Amino acid sequence: MNVTKYAFGQHQGLMNRILAHRLYEAVAVPTPIPHYPKSLSFSPLKTLEIPRIKTHSRMANSTAPVSARGLITHVIFDMDGLLLDTEKFYTEVQEIILARYNKTFDWSLKARMMGMKAIEAARVFVKETGISDSLTAEEFLVERESMLQKLFPTSELMPGASRLIRHLHAKGVPICVATGSHKRHFELKTQQHRELFSLMHHVVLGDDPEVKKGKPSPDVFLAAAKRFEGGPIDSDKIIVFEDAPSGVKGAKNAGMFVIMVPDPRLNSSLHGPADQVLNSLLDFSPSEWGLPPFDDATS
Template structure:
């Protein structure tokens, strides 16, 4: 049986992990590429998960041969995001876990591949929820994050911004995407993965634990306070 190492700090990805935004991203992307007769495949979506916005645009444009510049693509998709992202809902188990850790004074933070303006849109109806996090690091607009996931930068910067600057091995990462898992592992952290059910099992390798939902997480396995109920 696999044994997990105790941790003291927890870092969460956001898209597809805390907030159910992936379906919204898919809808926006399809809206932009549909006029060109292109299809947004699952393989392309997986390739861009967790990456910086500009890299996501490049992957879509280059892989699907969309006749748009990166700037034009981002401009069009951003307009759609502004309309639909405020409708994003919390993923199952997210609020329970975050409130539990916050209640027990476990330092928690968010490390996302997104940008500040996008983050504000997605959390429009979740402002109180976001206040429970010590800090938020957004790879697309944070000057300290040189490289997006799967590079470890966003998680290392995030860990360094906790007031007591824990070592990487003291941090537990929650992720839904292969790029994010690779980034967490590269940072020297344990990673709990909650993948999309469509994801091939082979792409979950590297994660310390793979769950179907955040509702299935047992904090005590990582030395964190057990749920009260």
């Protein structure tokens, strides 16, 4: 073991946790639901067909230094929209419900709801669409449930998810899931992917008692770091893969590195403080982060 690097990592880990805590106390607690300006309103979801953006990576507002990228030892995966192509189901049922009120569901609202716990997202939905006098958040959840229950068992993997999970597991890199999804939905969504998800060291769900607040709170990520063998693992040794603005913020609030794999329809101004933005999990280069390269890697 490189003693200098190890000592640096320990010290930096402590500093990051202090910084992350201060950042969260100062920024995330008073405004747990991010507000995006009305000017970021987009066209209705179904009408948008935007080609994939070019892969790029960048560093921005990271609480951990660029030089620490090579010290990554553990990986946390978001689930909906990142490993599983399930965000489209939420979109579909929300469009159906809003159509009754002659309203359309747009990407500015979608961006705010993604990654949140169900009840938190529901409150945003009925408030922002102006239907709260006709439909409460609780009624909205009941109404969409029957539709979601039929759709979730058909969930498919996102491109590159199986390859990356199997690679990291085979190389002995500890991996886990941190999702806003609750247990009942998790079971339905992963029904056809049990073997793949069994490769995770653990799964932290949105209804876990330790997850007091949903993303952008760091709760789910800190609980995930704690449950690895030898945990809690220092935040600056962890990469989080996320698709949602709230998830990226939550992981940064936990002091971790974040690789965002956003839906191409999400406005790039909402990529937030992600350390790297990729088009697809297929574009991830493990060696860039000090992780074992794919066996078929050319570089």
